[in-house]
Amino acid sequence: MKHDFIKNFGQRIAFDLMVSGVITLLAVCLVDGFLNFFCNGLMHMGYRSAWIGPGGLRPSIRMVILTVTALLIFCFTIYLLMRETLRYIGKILEKVKEIAAGDFDHPMEVKGNDEFSVMAENLNAMQRNIKEIMERERIAEHTKNDLVSSVAHDLRTPLTSIIGYLGWVRTRTDLDEETRNHYIDIAYQKSLRLEQLTNELFGFVKLEHKEMQLHLGKLDLVQLMEQMLDEMTPSFVKNELQVEFQHTENMIFLEADGELLARLFGNLLNNAVKYGKEGKQIRVSMEKEGEYVVTRVVNYGRIIPKQELEHIFRKFYRTEQSRSRDTGGTGLGLAIVQQIAELHHGQVYAKSDLQGTVFKVELPLQLTQQEGKKE
Incomplete structure (x- = not known):
């Protein structure tokens, strides 16, 4: 049952108690009227017992019957009125268990406009945030792996060339001056390429982690x-x-x-x-x-x-x-x-x-x- 004028759980409790009280009062009046009618009928027939005397149903017995009736009617009515809320609380508890177990893919339905609906909204928000954080961590891990493999590949290529050419010049003593300078120049160009790659990688890391300051x-x-x-x-x-x-x-x-x-x-x-x-x-x-x-x-x-x-x-x-x-x-x-x-x-x-x-x-x-x- 939805009541737009109910803004929080306290108001819901007060409303349900009031409704249960009114229903209980009406039920007690009906039961009391039925008892009077039933007992008066028995009295006219000349029936007498420990419960029913010359003046009708004994007051103590009447009080017990009406009290028990009032308690039963009140408890049953308050349960019916609170049943949906209790079920919703149970769903919230189940959702908390699901989140604790690692299920972040199924948002909870938000019902009503009281504290429990706010709790459900916050659970959904927390679920989304945790999922986003996990996704960012997964991407970060993937990016780190990409960075390691990319750096290893991109730096290894010119470095291998540099080592190869310099090793060739170092071991070949029969090379003429022009050939030797040619290989040294190639190694130098590869070194410049290596420096460029290194600077690009360091610059990217600074930008990625917001460490680069603007000098306007x-x-x-x-x-x-x-x-x-x-x-x-x-x-x-x-x-x-x-x-x-x-x-x-x-x-x-x-x-x-x-x-x-x-x-x-x-x-x-x-x-x-x-x-x-x-x-x-x-x-x-x-x-x-x-x-x-x-x-x-x-x-x-x-x-x-x-x-x-x-x-x-x-x-x-x-x-x-x-x-x-x-x-x-x-x-x-x-x-x-x-x-x-x-x-x-x-x-x-x-x-x-x-x-x-x-x-x-x-x-x-x-x-x-x-x-x-x-x-």
């Missing part, structure tokens, strides 16, 4: 992008890539960490070089859209399938085309891009179709205003 300053994003494109010119020339930079304004100032943004766009540009070689062109555009500055980095390499595009920002994820020896990395580049964008209260999106593969970065012009909005 006012910077011209157009100038930053032009500087980065200039620095990467040798890479563009080497891969025979034409680069086009379009911007609606000569200067676009925003509040950000210049070093982190350089890393963000550096990762996107390196990604465009790696996977856009076949398209022979990279397009970069930058414009203001409301309170944000939007940057798009487009390459015309292979189209990324939709099922891969959904996971492209996931840490350690590599698309099929990124598993080759030439383009393989730690699988952290785009994850770092997303983390840096979110650290600046921005976002990054990816789209890949016949029009090219587009990475779109939205960053707020005023970071302090965005922080105020979030608070």
Whole structure:
């Protein structure tokens, strides 16, 4: 039985007691009337006994009968009124046992609006929280395993090459100076690759654990992008890539960490070089859209399938085309891009179709205003 005006268990008890009292009183009156009618009938017939005298049913006997009747009726009525609540309490206890046994997949039905319904809601919330915590721990364990295997694989490859080339130079005393310098240069390039991988891994760990602090300053994003494109010119020339930079304004100032943004766009540009070689062109555009500055980095390499595009920002994820020896990395580049964008209260999106593969970065012009909005 539901009563919307009952807001807590105390009110329910008071209501049920009142209803049981009224029903008991009515029942006692009915029983008393029946006793009077029955005894008067017997008296008219001349019946006499220890219970029924000349004046009718003896008072002590009447009191006993009415008291027993009142107790039975009251207890039975209060049980009927409280039966649903008692069953609900039993279900709550069973749910507690299920949670203790590790069952977090079946939420409990919430009934009513008293303390027990609140308890059921809290049990469901606790169940969801425990399940989420367990899922996060499972993902963290899986991520840790991925990190160990990925680090072991990615660091072993250049390290094996370095040891191999240096060992070759060390043992071959008959090598001429030009050949020796060639192998030493290869080992040096592999060492730089090893340093890059190490820095990427350490940087990711700092971002992942929120240990990277923003050093905010006012910077011209157009100038930053032009500087980065200039620095990467040798890479563009080497891969025979034409680069086009379009911007609606000569200067676009925003509040950000210049070093982190350089890393963000550096990762996107390196990604465009790696996977856009076949398209022979990279397009970069930058414009203001409301309170944000939007940057798009487009390459015309292979189209990324939709099922891969959904996971492209996931840490350690590599698309099929990124598993080759030439383009393989730690699988952290785009994850770092997303983390840096979110650290600046921005976002990054990816789209890949016949029009090219587009990475779109939205960053707020005023970071302090965005922080105020979030608070």
